[in-house]
Amino acid sequence: MESYAIRTHELTKSFGSILAVNKLNLKIPYGKTYGLLGPNGAGKTTTIRMLNGIISSNSGEIYITDKDIKSHEKYVKMISGFLPESPGLYQKLSAREFLIFIGELYYLPKSVIISRVEELLELFGLSERANDLLEGYSRGMKQKVCLCAALIQDPQIIYLDEPTSNLDPAIARMVKDLIKELVVRADKTIFICTHQLDVAQELCDQIGIINNGILKIEGSPTEIIENTGAKNLEDAYLKVMGVSKMEDLLSWRENGEFNKKVVTSGKGKVKKRKRVVV
């Protein structure tokens, strides 16, 4: 049987009556970058949480490096790094303290933690403010600290939920380059959830588009574009998801109160709306 970094079989998760992920089958080889695309509420974050062992599935199986997550949860957590969608940090710790704490949670030896923390702080340009409390950090800086935390134990598989969404262009570029380097030089497997199609197209070897918990299409960016007969990935995404026609979007202007013109009094107060032909 072929070996995969991440493999799921008929993975299903529901919250009450809401089916968040429906029979998801993924096969992600070692050393590849996989991008899961989809609109808000499509099931991306639920998928990434199940793959990390943060939440359990209702049915189906997850194998990380061919080990069943149910019986090897601790191992899976040890070899996985995770960047959550919203930067979760203890506001009353400094960046250095927080990273040391995370390092200790992953059982890293003290000496390794210290050197890794300094390396990562330096890499992400946080060294100068490493002793400041995180409550004073901007959203982008917090995102960087979270990225450092995701990489601290040098994980074999890295899960990134919207990795560049809060970053300025220079740091976003650096993160994208870092992801490429991690794959090429360190043979890491990277799983990205994102809305940013350009990020997915640039970084991902394979892409899956998910909607309402169902994986609609999967393949390399080029394959997806070809299979959907689209011009580019954005066009392909829109074709897979389906979009409203422009005339539908503005139909409300044809009728109703908004066709009335605003008439003001001398003092600038709104007196009434007069109906006008658009």
Add this chain to the structure above:
Amino acid sequence: MEPEYESQVNKRKLWLTIAKNEIKLRTSSFRNNRKRFFIFSYLILILWAFIIAPLLFDSFMPTIAAQNAGIFKPVVALLIESFMMILFLIILMLPLNNVYNKDEKGVKESLVASPVLARDIFLGEFLGKLPLYTFAVLIFAPIVVGMINPIIDLTVIQYIIIYTCAFGLVYFANLIGSLISSWLEHKILKSESARDWGKALIMILTIVMVIMMYAVIFFINEILMNPELKNWLSFYPSLWFSNIILYGIDPLLLNSYILNIWFSIGLAICIPLMILYLSYKKAHVFYSLEGISTKSTSVTKQGRNFYSMINKLAGRKFGGLVIVQMKLFLRKKANLARIAYVLGSVGFMAWFTSSTMDDYKGLILSSSILIVLGGLVSSIMLGHLIFINTKDIIWVYKKSPRGIKGLVYSYLLNMLVIGIFISLFITILHSLFAKIGLLDAVIFFSLFLAYIPISMLQSIGLQCLNPAFGEKDSNMKSNSIISMLIMQPAIMMPIFFLIFFNPETVLMMRIVMLAPVFIFNILVGTILLYIGMKKLNKIE
């Protein structure tokens, strides 16, 4: 797993890491001098506990004990019991206060994604708080010791028992508080309404605490004469611990209780340990992100008639805005608890003032004070909430043609509507307690209702000057303190003018006592609101 880490995995106790982190979090203000902070604080507290407090209490307690020899022992017993009851509630509420730190919510995801087990998180967070809670023990236990010392010469064993009971009580309260807060955090991740329930819970506990304090102050004679009344509270944990201390003073003090010394010792040891063990084993129920996106709170169409009535009363210009304000206000359970707090505290005042005044003059004075206190409590508890969670919405108002006025006036009208219900409730209570006639009740209702928005003017004005967008903002505290200071003359005015003018007729009494208060508050409130709104309009 790489072999070099395997031994570490087996050796490392993650609950210890979490506990250390918890200490770091709670002492972040001293992060450069944590060790010195602890050494210095403990030195001072030990000095207080074993030298200063005994000297202080020995200087006056023996005299009090000698003067009140007959009742000293039961009074001290009651004071220790009530003191420990209140302490239990205070310590229980402390972890709840940290639940609402929204920014730390996301960190849970990172924690659960790491190899740390839920029970390690629970145990670590619980143990990490203990060094700080020990401060509370070292502050309060010497007070208990100081009260007992004039009755019996405490031996070393008795000292140890008292301190053990104090530690047990504080740690158990912390355990219960941590459990409730963890459960709430778990619920918060599922739904925002849990956050609201948590706040309501804190308000309810505060109300319980205030009731306990009042009960001890006002019903001390009844409790002393009927000690068996406390059997109703046998389930309350602090009594298990205080019983052990009371037994040390005099075994007869426990005679009227269901819980004898052996039951008390059994409960004080077994229940906390059992809860700690069960919580440790079942921690995964609290520390899980399962079901995170399941629950959203949907609104029902209940109260449509009520809102339609409000819409008509507020008029076309403000109807819609007032309804929005009212929905925002009433959908928060914490605000309902606040209204209950206002009703409870002013209702108690209604009972207290009417029971202490026996002639008509006294009755008018008591109703005037009640009107002023009602305005003060409503203004502080409700008026200051105008900008809570409106940091982003404020720009929506500012951009709209109505401007900030739309927000301020609609909130004021909303408070007037809520004021109708508060006034009605207090009027009923006041009428029952003071046995007043219909006309007096109508006058009282009208004046009470009129004074609520008048007193709100200054709290809303202060908020406009210095807005607090969160309940824990420092602005909230400073505005509330300023509010209380401004209201001080208003509380004193009725008594002062009554003595100064000594009016003869009822009408003159009302005018002399209330007119200056109303004028004072209208003037101060209008000026503050005017300046505040000017400032708020320039907010950038």
